[in-house]
Structure formats: structure tokens, C-alpha cells
Amino acid sequence: MNNQRLTKLRALMAEFNVEALLVTNPMNRKYISGFTGSSGILLITANKAVLYSDFRYRTQAPEQAPSFEFIEHQANVMETIWESAIALHISEITFEAHDMSFETYSSYLNKLKGIKLIPAQKWIEQLRMVKDDTELAIMREAALLADQTFNHITALLKPGMKERDIALEIEFYMRHHGATSSSFETIVASGERSALPHGVASDRILQYGEYVKLDFGAFYQGYCSDITRTVMLGKPTERHREIYQIVLEAQLTTLEQIRPGMSGREADAIARNIITKHGYGDLFGHGTGHGLGMEIHESPRLSLTGDTVLEPGMTVTVEPGIYIAGFGGVRIEDDVVITSTGVDILTHATKDFIVID
Structure with missing residues (x-):
């Protein structure tokens, strides 16, 4: 189920030339990955899918989201995501701007230095319909x-x-x-x-x-x-x-x-x-x-x-x-x-x- 959803999402990403998509909306995260925990962020590229969460979900996350690599993040999750992005040579990250505060967006700008940030369309919501x-x-x-x-x-x-x-x-x-x-x-x-x-x-x-x-x-x-x-x-x-x-x-x-x-x-x-x-x-x-x-x-x-x-x-x-x-x-x-x-x-x-x- 989740693999099919991930495949459909990647097809939309390819259609819109999205290099990497950051999924922060909890319902969208659950829909694509299957992970039901209270904290988690997805980073998805054409050939990589990562779920970032904390120590509480060290066991649960890999069990619920087998299509995703689980990475236990540091105190600040954006720092861990930035490290992954640099290691994967990601130059642009498309993010879910539609339900985000200005404060959170500002933290993205501060933590994801050197990476271009692009607002996403509601692709996952489109799939969920x-x-x-x-x-x-x-x-x-x-x-x-x-x-x-x-x-x-x-x-x-x-x-x-x-x-x-x-x-x-x-x-x-x-x-x-x-x-x-x-x-x-x-x-x-x-x-x-x-x-x-x-x-x-x-x-x-x-x-x-x-x-x-x-x-x-x-x-x-x-x-x-x-x-x-x-x-x-x-x-x-x-x-x-x-x-x-x-x-x-x-x-x-x-x-x-x-x-x-x-x-x-x-x-x-x-x-x-x-x-x-x-x-x-x-x-x-x-x-x-x-x-x-x-x-x-x-x-x-x-x-x-x-x-x-x-x-x-x-x-x-x-x-x-x-x-x-x-x-x-x-x-x-x-x-x-x-x-x-x-x-x-x-x-x-x-x-x-x-x-x-």
C-alpha cells in the first residue's frame, strides 16, 4: 500500500521537477509512510526515502514504515536533515508551505543553509482525495x-x-x-x-x-x-x-x-x-x-x-x-x-x- 503511494508521489515529483520533497504534515506523513507516531518528517527523492524521528520511535518507525530509512535525529531535526541533504548532494528542497508558520519557515532558512527552498503544491492531498x-x-x-x-x-x-x-x-x-x-x-x-x-x-x-x-x-x-x-x-x-x-x-x-x-x-x-x-x-x-x-x-x-x-x-x-x-x-x-x-x-x-x- 505505502509503496504504491510513494511511487505515485514520486511520479508527481518527476512531473514537476522536484529534486527533494520534505513532508511535515502529520497526516501526509502517515499516508505516505504508514508511520503513526506523533513526531516525524519525511525526506523523499527519486531514489531515497528517509523518515526522521526521535528515540521514542526507534522500534516503531522501522516497523510501520519499511519503505523508509529511519534516522534518529539530533536535538534539532533540521540540522540532521541538513546533514542528509548535503550528503545526498541535494541543492533544492520543496517543502509543505501551506500549513506552516512564518517562524517555522524562518527556522528552515536558518538551518538549511545553502539549499534553495521551494513551496510545494498539495500533491499528497491530491493523492489522498x-x-x-x-x-x-x-x-x-x-x-x-x-x-x-x-x-x-x-x-x-x-x-x-x-x-x-x-x-x-x-x-x-x-x-x-x-x-x-x-x-x-x-x-x-x-x-x-x-x-x-x-x-x-x-x-x-x-x-x-x-x-x-x-x-x-x-x-x-x-x-x-x-x-x-x-x-x-x-x-x-x-x-x-x-x-x-x-x-x-x-x-x-x-x-x-x-x-x-x-x-x-x-x-x-x-x-x-x-x-x-x-x-x-x-x-x-x-x-x-x-x-x-x-x-x-x-x-x-x-x-x-x-x-x-x-x-x-x-x-x-x-x-x-x-x-x-x-x-x-x-x-x-x-x-x-x-x-x-x-x-x-x-x-x-x-x-x-x-x-x-
Whole structure:
């Protein structure tokens, strides 16, 4: 697996005439090498691949990253990398500038003397967008766990419960059934708080006659799932039903119409046009979806600015919503993988309008 990824990365490096690539982003490092430790940097050339880490990973690093030579670095890792670069006659190093502070960049300039530094494009993130069969199998399991968690928690919901206690039960259930952790801070937003797109759980007490929005995911074997469902506690009004049906229409239509070859912007427009048609366009203030995988938010983006063309193997969320201050909000979200003809839906929890009496 990792050898194939390294081969693909080297092909991109050759295409862009990259002499040496320094990989510092932890997720990119893990993706290319397989190394899961908390500290490590990769130096990759056309015929050399080195993993630098410290004493703690003297055993773990070679076991997890057999395609890489392990070098235990000195107190300052950049000094060790500079020594390697000089020994390998490297004159230029391309580095991951997109998530780097100015302070770190300044330290590069200071430690890597005599070596030209060139900002990299997001080549590894580009590779990560398209999942292989092994990744997809794990993501299916993560999605299944999210489905099971939703079924578990809806059987427990009742007035008088605290949002925070619901979130704790969601997270406990996922971890008890194999998740390392939650994919992100669990969202439980009830009543007027359901109009908060990212309303993480609070001490608010659930009451009759209101929405309860649940947004959570399982971080399982290094990959994320992400699901949102909105349920009704007590008898819904006609407005409650109307808002739910509009969001459901937008979500289902998007799932039916997404195709490879579309841009993220075009996919976003499917849901956005439906919500706008019903008069709620100004209350749908976020993108229709985002990529996910090793991280909860990855490329591509299904949004007004999403330029990436969708390809088979990409995994994205589809999550339109309507948020009405003082009333409440609805979001419905599934994880999908782009196929040659459309999408394969990974999350399958019911999207019927659940009313809990």
C-alpha cells in the first residue's frame, strides 16, 4: 500500500521537477509512510526515502514504515536533515508551505543553509482525495458504526435529557464498539439551538415540541465518518414538517444527480437551487459537503467555490441544511463515494422524519 503511494508521489515529483520533497504534515506523513507516531518528517527523492524521528520511535518507525530509512535525529531535526541533504548532494528542497508558520519557515532558512527552498503544491492531498479499496473498506465500517450509533441514541432520546449527556452517550457507544474516538466534537443542538450549524452539545435540557439535531462521526482505524440527522421531540408543527421535507428533497436530489466530471460548485448548486426555490436560500449558509477520510474536512469541497472536478473514489459528505434563528434548524448528512456513474452511499440510517412522543 505505502509503496504504491510513494511511487505515485514520486511520479508527481518527476512531473514537476522536484529534486527533494520534505513532508511535515502529520497526516501526509502517515499516508505516505504508514508511520503513526506523533513526531516525524519525511525526506523523499527519486531514489531515497528517509523518515526522521526521535528515540521514542526507534522500534516503531522501522516497523510501520519499511519503505523508509529511519534516522534518529539530533536535538534539532533540521540540522540532521541538513546533514542528509548535503550528503545526498541535494541543492533544492520543496517543502509543505501551506500549513506552516512564518517562524517555522524562518527556522528552515536558518538551518538549511545553502539549499534553495521551494513551496510545494498539495500533491499528497491530491493523492489522498481518491481512496483505494483498503481505505474504502475502513470507511464503510466507520459509516456503519455511525449508523448503529444513531439507532442506539434515538431509542434513548426523551424530554428532560441534557444535550451534553446525549453527546457523551454517543461518544461512549462509538468507542465501546471499536472507534478510537469521535471524528470531531459531537453536535447535539435542540430547540432554537438547532439553528446553530455547529452547535456543540450544551447543558440545555430537551423539551417537547422541538428539533434535535445530531451530528457526529466515528474515527475508526484512522478514518472518519460523519453523519447528521434531525429528529423531532413531540408533535411537530406544519412548519417543522415543511422545513424537514425541503432539506430532505435537496439532499436526496443531490445524491441522485451527483456525477463524476462535475465540479464541487456544480454539485453544490443542486441542493442550493432547491432550497432557494422554496424561499430559504439565504438560510443555507454553508457548503453542501466536503471531502473526508483521514481528516474530517478534506478536499474536494462541494461549495460555491468548489473548483475540483469529482472523480471516482473520492469520498464526500452531502449535507444541506436550513437554519432559522429563534425557531430551529434541520440538516441531513450522508457520506458517499463517487463512482463511475454517480455515488455509493456509505451511511444508511433512516431519513424518515422521526417523531419521538
